[in-house]
Amino acid sequence: MSSERDARAGEPLHAALSDVTVRFGGQVAVDALSLHFEPGQVHAIIGENGAGKSTAVNVLFGLVAPDEGEVRIDGMARRFRSPHAAIQAGLGMVHQHFTLVEDMSVLENVVLCAEPDAGAGLVDFQAARAVLDRLAAEHGIMVEADARVRDLPFGARQNVEIVKALYRDARLLVLDEPTAVLTPRESEALFAMLRRLRDAGRTIVLITHKLDEVLAISDRVSVLRKGRLISSRRLDAGATVEDSAAGGRAGLRDVLAREIVGGDLPAPLRRAERAPGEIVLRAQAVRRREGAMTVGPLDLTLRGGEILAVAGVAGNGQGALVRALVGLDRQASPGPDASRGRIELAGVDVASVDVAGRRALGLCYVPEDRRHTGLALDASVAENASVARLDAPPLVRGPFLVRRAMRAFAAGLIERYRIAARGPRARAGTLSGGNQQKLVVARELELGGVVTIAENPTWGVDIGAIAAVHRELMAMRDDGRAILLVSSELDEVLALADRTLVMSGGHFVAEFARGEATRESLGRAMTGGAASARGSDVVGGLAA
Amino acid sequence: MKAAGSGLDKGLGPVVRTIAAWSGVALPLALIGWGLIALAGAPLGEAIDGFLRGAFGGRRNAYLLTTLSRAGLIIGMAMAAWLSFRAGLFNIGGEGQLVLGGLSAALVAIHAPGPAPVAIALAFAAGMAAGAAWAMLAGVLELAAGVPLLIGSLLLNYPASFFASWVVGHPFRDVASGLPQTVLLPAERWLPNFSGTRLDVGVAFIAVVTVLVIVYGATTTHGLRARLNGQAPAFARASGLAVRRLSLQTLAASGALAGFVGALAVLGLHHRYSDGMLVQPLYAWTGIVAVLLVGLVPWAVPLAGFFFAALATGAAGMERTAAVPREIALILQACVILFVAGRTARSVPGARRDDPGS
Numbered sequence: 001m002s003s004e005r006d007a008r009a010g011e012p013l014h015a016a017l018s019d020v021t022v023r024f025g026g027q028v029a030v031d032a033l034s035l036h037f038e039p040g041q042v043h044a045i046i047g048e049n050g051a052g053k054s055t056a057v058n059v060l061f062g063l064v065a066p067d068e069g070e071v072r073i074d075g076m077a078r079r080f081r082s083p084h085a086a087i088q089a090g091l092g093m094v095h096q097h098f099t100l101v102e103d104m105s106v107l108e109n110v111v112l113c114a115e116p117d118a119g120a121g122l123v124d125f126q127a128a129r130a131v132l133d134r135l136a137a138e139h140g141i142m143v144e145a146d147a148r149v150r151d152l153p154f155g156a157r158q159n160v161e162i163v164k165a166l167y168r169d170a171r172l173l174v175l176d177e178p179t180a181v182l183t184p185r186e187s188e189a190l191f192a193m194l195r196r197l198r199d200a201g202r203t204i205v206l207i208t209h210k211l212d213e214v215l216a217i218s219d220r221v222s223v224l225r226k227g228r229l230i231s232s233r234r235l236d237a238g239a240t241v242e243d244s245a246a247g248g249r250a251g252l253r254d255v256l257a258r259e260i261v262g263g264d265l266p267a268p269l270r271r272a273e274r275a276p277g278e279i280v281l282r283a284q285a286v287r288r289r290e291g292a293m294t295v296g297p298l299d300l301t302l303r304g305g306e307i308l309a310v311a312g313v314a315g316n317g318q319g320a321l322v323r324a325l326v327g328l329d330r331q332a333s334p335g336p337d338a339s340r341g342r343i344e345l346a347g348v349d350v351a352s353v354d355v356a357g358r359r360a361l362g363l364c365y366v367p368e369d370r371r372h373t374g375l376a377l378d379a380s381v382a383e384n385a386s387v388a389r390l391d392a393p394p395l396v397r398g399p400f401l402v403r404r405a406m407r408a409f410a411a412g413l414i415e416r417y418r419i420a421a422r423g424p425r426a427r428a429g430t431l432s433g434g435n436q437q438k439l440v441v442a443r444e445l446e447l448g449g450v451v452t453i454a455e456n457p458t459w460g461v462d463i464g465a466i467a468a469v470h471r472e473l474m475a476m477r478d479d480g481r482a483i484l485l486v487s488s489e490l491d492e493v494l495a496l497a498d499r500t501l502v503m504s505g506g507h508f509v510a511e512f513a514r515g516e517a518t519r520e521s522l523g524r525a526m527t528g529g530a531a532s533a534r535g536s537d538v539v540g541g542l543a544a
Numbered sequence: 545m546k547a548a549g550s551g552l553d554k555g556l557g558p559v560v561r562t563i564a565a566w567s568g569v570a571l572p573l574a575l576i577g578w579g580l581i582a583l584a585g586a587p588l589g590e591a592i593d594g595f596l597r598g599a600f601g602g603r604r605n606a607y608l609l610t611t612l613s614r615a616g617l618i619i620g621m622a623m624a625a626w627l628s629f630r631a632g633l634f635n636i637g638g639e640g641q642l643v644l645g646g647l648s649a650a651l652v653a654i655h656a657p658g659p660a661p662v663a664i665a666l667a668f669a670a671g672m673a674a675g676a677a678w679a680m681l682a683g684v685l686e687l688a689a690g691v692p693l694l695i696g697s698l699l700l701n702y703p704a705s706f707f708a709s710w711v712v713g714h715p716f717r718d719v720a721s722g723l724p725q726t727v728l729l730p731a732e733r734w735l736p737n738f739s740g741t742r743l744d745v746g747v748a749f750i751a752v753v754t755v756l757v758i759v760y761g762a763t764t765t766h767g768l769r770a771r772l773n774g775q776a777p778a779f780a781r782a783s784g785l786a787v788r789r790l791s792l793q794t795l796a797a798s799g800a801l802a803g804f805v806g807a808l809a810v811l812g813l814h815h816r817y818s819d820g821m822l823v824q825p826l827y828a829w830t831g832i833v834a835v836l837l838v839g840l841v842p843w844a845v846p847l848a849g850f851f852f853a854a855l856a857t858g859a860a861g862m863e864r865t866a867a868v869p870r871e872i873a874l875i876l877q878a879c880v881i882l883f884v885a886g887r888t889a890r891s892v893p894g895a896r897r898d899d900p901g902s
Contacts, residue, residue, distance in 0.1 A: 328781060356784035367782050376776035383768060387783045390765045399764050 012039030012201045013074060013090050013171035020059050020069035022052075022227075029055045031227040032069070037172060042194060042204040044214040047224035047260055048462030050432035053207050056224070057174050061086045061093060084113075092170025094161040096177040100149045107132060107145040110164045128167075135166050139196050154315065155186030162193070172203040179213060180459075183313045184490075184523040191217045209462065211253050223259040230259045257463060266467030269495055272478040276498070277304030280362075280450045280482045281325070286341035288329065290320040295506040297341060300484075302451065307473065307483045309497035310508075311490070313526055314456075317506035318486045319368075322455050325484070326365050327355045346450055359388060362450035366440055366457050368486075370433070374440040377429030381421050382410035384428045385443050417442040418468065434465030441469050445476060452476060455486045470496060490519050502526055561839070568883075576879055580872045591866040598861010599854040609743040611850070611857045613813060614825070616747040619849035620805035621831025623757045627798040630761065630840055632774030633683070635795060637697030638802045638828035640704030641678045645671035645803025647708045650810045650817035651716060653729045660732045667733075668807045675803020676796040678704060683795040687788060709819050718816070725818030735812035744812035753801065758842045770794045802828070825856075833881050852877065 015037040022030040030052040037043050045053050058064040060071055062080025070077045073089055080086040083093075100109050111128045118124035129145055136143055141159050149157060158178060165173055175194075179187040194217060198204050208214060214221050215235070222232040235252075257265055279301050287296040295317035302308050312318055323329040325343060327350065343350050346361045353361070367373035375384050386406040389395050394405050410424035419438045421431050428436060441457060454473060458466040473496060477483055487493050493500055500517050502510040502525040510525035581591045600608045621638050628635035649671035656663040682697035713724040721727075735744045761767040773780040773790050780787050805827070810817055822828075830852045838844035859873030 326782065354784070354786075355781060356786060359784040365782060369778070372776060373778040373782045376772050376779045378775045379772055383772065387772065387779075387785075390769065396765050399766065401763055401765055401768055403763075 011171065013203055014038060014072075015060060015074075015091070015172050015203065016072040017056060017059060018069055018072055020056070020066045020071070022055055022059060022064055023067050028227050030059065030066075033224070033227065033229055034069075035222060035229065035232070037203050037205055038220075039171070039203045040198055040201050041219040042198050042206055042217050044206045044208060044218035044221045045224060046208060046211070046214055046221060046256065048209075048432075048464065049434050050226075050462075051224040051260075052227040053224055054176065055227075057093070057176070057205070057207065060174070061091060087168050087170070090169060090171035092165030092168060092173045094158065094165060094173065094175045094178060096180060098154075098157050098161055100157060100160060100164075102148075102150040104149060105145065106143055106147050106149060106152075106160050106163075109149055109160055110145075110167050112164075114168055131167060132163065135163055139166065139193060139200070141193055153186075154181040154313075155183065155189065158182065158186075158190060159193075166197075170202075172205065173197065174205040174207070176207045177209070178206070179208070179210065181314050181488075183527045185527050187213070211256055214256070215253060221256065223256060225260065225262050230262075260462070261464050266464065266471075269470055269474055271474060274305050274478065274480075276306045277480055277482075279303050280346055281484065282342075282344040283321075283325065284342045284344075286321070286324055286343060287339060288317075288320040288324055290317055290506070293317060293506045295320040298508060300501060300508070302482045302484055304450065304482050305477055305480045306498045307477050307485055307496050309485045309487060309493040309500040310503050311487060311493045311497075311500050311522055311526060312503035314488050316503050318455070318503055320506075321503070322368075322453060322486055325453055326363065327353060327358045330354055359447075359449070364444040364447050364449040364452040366444050366452065366454040368455040368459060370436050370440050375428045375436055377427070377436075379428060380410075380424065381414070381419075381426050381428055381431070381439060382406045382424035384439060385410040385413050385424070388443065388447060413439070413442040413446060417472070434461040437461045438465055438468060441472055445472055449481070451482045451484065453484045453486070456488060457485070458487075458489065458492060466492075490522050493517070493522065494519065572883070573876055573879055577872065577876055580875060581868055584868045584872065586866045586868045591862050591868050594862040594865030594868070595858040596861075598864065599858030601861075604741075606742065607857055607861060609741055611853050612747055613743055614857060615846075615850040615853035616750040617805055617809055617813075617825075617827045618830045618834060618853050619754060619846050620750045620808065621802060621828045622834040622845045622849050623754050623831075624798045624801035624805065625828075625832045625835045626840060626842060626845055627757060627761075627770075627794060627801065628679075629835060630774050631770040631791065631794040632777060633791060633795055633798070634692075634694040635679060635682065635697045635798050636694060636832060637679060637682050637700050637704075638798075638831060639823060640697075640701035641675035641799040641802035642806045642822050642828050643701075643704045643708045644678050644806070645675035646806030646810045646822050647711060647817050648674035648803070649807030650726050650729070651711075653733050653811060654716075654726060654816075660730075663733050664735070664811060667811060668804065671803040671807030671810075672800040673803070675806065676800040679795045679799025679802070680792055683792050687792075705823055708817070712817055712819050723818060725821075726816045729811070729815045731815075733811070734815050735808070746808040746812035749808055750805075753804070754846055757801070761842055766790075766793070830877070833877070837880065837883075852880075 017033055017035045020030055020033045021028065033052070033056055035043075035045075035056065045056065047053050055064060059066050061083055062071075062085060063083065065079070071079065078089065080089065101112065104112070107125065107128060110132055111123065111125070116124040116127040116131075118127075132143065132145055135141065141163055143156070143159050143163055147156075149160065152160070162173070178190060182190060191213075194204050194206075198219070206214075206218065218235055220232065220234050223230040254265070281300075281302040283298055283300045285297040285299060287294070287298075289295065298321060300308065310318055310321065320329070324340075340351070345353075345358055345363060348361055350358055350361070359365075371377060376387075382403070383406070386395050386409060389409070390401070393402075395402055395409060407424035413419065414421055414424070417438050419431070419442065420435045421439075428439065431439065437457065437459075441454075444452060452473075457469050457473070461469065470492070473483055473485070477498075485493070485496055494517060497517070498514050500512045500522065501508045502512070502522060504526060512521065578588065581588055598607055599611050602608060602610075621642060624638055624641070625635065649667040652670040653663055653667035656666050658666075678700060679697070682693055682700050685691040685696040686693045709724060712726055716726050718725050718727040735746060737744050761771065769780070769785050770790050770793075772783075773785060773787050777787065780790075806822055809822060809827075814821055831849065834848035834852055835845055837848045855873050855877060859870040862868045862872070863870040
């Protein structure tokens with residue numbers, strides 16, 4: 001397309017932000033930040049939500065114009081007017097939320113907007129396929145050109161995103177939280193690929209909040225806090241880090257964690273010894289459909305004073321299970337239906353009970369998607385905090401809201417749960433991700449129900465907020481309330497669960513008591529189903 | 545781009561935003577208006593003079609009163625639209641609800657027995673019931689048959705209009721007048737005028753209703769719940785709000801208000817129902833545009849309604865005195881709609897931008 005791209009294809013690319021400052025309104029999002037991205041390096045940028053990581057990358061891509069400072073590509077100051085211009089200059093971005101067209105094939109997605117011209121407005125898919133095959137072979141990336149993206153697991157979709165960037169000759173590749181939806185095994189494969197790309201001289205920028213990943217793969221790690229660069233250190237070619245005693249590595253991990261939060265690390269969780277109480281939630285042979293997958297039959301029991309974790313990689317039927325338990329899928333088929341199984345909440349069969357009714361029975365729900373399901377971002381903090389308490393005084397009087405009481409209630413939550421908000425009148429959308437999540441958790445916990453369903457309650461939340469959420473969940477458990485924790489984070493499951501059910505392919509495939517579960521055993525169970533399926537494919541292939 | 549744009553919004557209150565929006569719309573519109581007047585070959589000063597007199601002047605303020613009367617109906621329809629839009633319900637069937645409300649009110653006011661106050665009350669009740677029923681029909685179509693409200697409510701405008709045309713063209717036609725319209729209401733069943741003027745008290749009704757609707761939205765539990773349902777439907781469901789009931793109730797209220805406006809036009813302004821009298825002035829559509837123009841900011845809706853009313857009556861004045869065709873007002877109004885279209889995505893629930901990321 002452009003001569004610029006052809007001329008520099010494959011050459012190493014030096015990118016730098018120099019003294020960049022970005023202000024949104026009165027707030028400084030990025031403060032005099034200078035970062036240099038060198039070719040042949042994996043450069044990790046870590047920091048809490050709102051530390052300015054995404055803004056920094058958006059400046060690099062020209063999505064946000066810096067108020068001060070400049071972007072330098074190969075030593076020249078550049079200002080990209082559009083993502084397209086940034087791509088032309090050799091930058092590539094893999095977003096946290098994939099940007100693929102699900103109903104198109106891998107090949108079609110890869111060439112989209114960079115189609116090789118076969119003349120007469122036709123696309124030269126032959127040529128595209130050849131390039132794709134070459135890239136796949138060169139970098140050891142497995143992609144099926146003709147598969148429909150909809151049918152691919154998340155790990156494979158990530159590969160498609162990466163190949164798509166490489167197809168556009170991205171010499172600098174930014175990955176934003178790339179392992180958020182991957183299995184441990186898929187993450188390993190991703191890192192192996194990133195290492196190969198790095199060794200081939202490309203520049204890799206990794207935005208993440210997982211310190212283990214940073215230590216495993218980065219050549220350089222930069223810590224941002226409140227828009228400022230706190231530290232930027234080279235992790236020497238694996239030598240000191242990999243070979244040194246575990247203590248040294250853990251030491252660095254602690255140093256980084258402290259730099260991220262800008263203070264002392266939260267105290268470790270403490271768990272009171274207590275015997276499980278009464279059964280408060282029971283599911284028997286619950287069956288649902290989620291897309292093409294049959295979920296269930298699922299059985300579980302949950303007792304007071306217990307945290308039961310449902311662990312699994314995202315998209316293995318947890319969503320359908322949660323919707324069934326909360327009552328969000330009731331509208332599709334009202335009334336009892338034997339084939340859908342039976343759910344008992346606090347001893348009541350809830351087949352014909354709606355969300356409001358289940359909440360009245362003592363169900364609390366911390367949804368995974370805080371931005372759409374957990375909160376109304378355009379409503380105020382006070383309104384969000386009060387939503388489940390508007391049936392009776394003191395927050396309402398007759399048909400009218402008592403705004404003052406709503407604000408006072410929200411102010412109480414803000415104080416007790418240490419939510420960083422301008423106040424009860426602030427729009428919920430102005431809170432950072434972690435504080436939004438704290439607000440949801442605070443609201444639901446404050447309801448004091450007997451069963452709390454917490455769905456990835458720390459997804460995309462920073463270290464301080466994770467600790468706060470975990471502390472609250474544990475306090476509830478110690479208080480005798482029951483918690484169903486649906487999580488894809490192994491560390492979270494290991495830290496909190498009294499019992500763990502592993503979900504894969506729509507079924508519970510394993511159960512672990514506390515103490516039995518380890519990272520390895522959980523990880524194996526989570527990917528076990530998928531791995532055996534792939535294994536049988538290979539066998540079939542060999543037989544043929 | 546997204547982050548930069550939302551950054552600019554920070555710190556600007558709704559008041560400043562609204563003022564900024566108004567001036568951003570007004571300047572280009574003034575240029576377009578000037579160009580069109582020049583094209584029509586009229587002296588600009590004379591045209592503006594004619595416009596202002598036509599909108600706000602007249603002997604004993606006659607034209608101002610016309611503007612007010614028209615503004616009342618537009619503002620009523622705007623508040624009806626506002627009720628729905630803020631709840632995430634794209635009820636653009638205000639016209640059908642208005643027509644059926646006006647028709648029902650006219651028939652009841654003409655034929656109901658009893659003393660005038662009772663008949664007038666019955667006429668209002670009938671108009672509101674008809675509007676509410678028609679709005680709820682669109683809602684039921686969505687909930688039961690999956691017809692999107694946007695489409696269902698729009699398409700229901702046509703049967704309503706055609707049915708009304710048939711009713712006043714055939715069974716209830718005032719044959720002597722030779723036009724498709726009902727007979728006049730008995731004079732004692734007309735709404736009174738403000739003393740010494742030709743302005744009926746309907747405007748006062750609208751003022752009261754507008755205040756009530758704004759108070760409803762700001763202070764009641766139902767109002768908050770409906771708004772939350774519009775802003776974040778998934779949130780509303782997960783929070784246990786009765787979203788179907790909320791939606792139907794809100795639609796009913798919106799339709800009832802449209803029917804009320806229809807009844808006002810019949811009882812106060814026209815004193816009969818004649819074919820097209822509520823459709824041709826575009827009350828419902830102008831109301832929708834007025835709401836979108838001010839980005840659903842409730843207190844600004846009356847200002848926008850008054851602006852559009854003045855635009856129409858002023859254009860008529862301009863035509864009388866400076867021979868500038870009144871279609872220019874329609875062109876200007878269309879331009880306003882185009883400006884609005886660029887802003888709609890940010891002000892209507894369900895079609896809004898995301899918040900800034902980290």
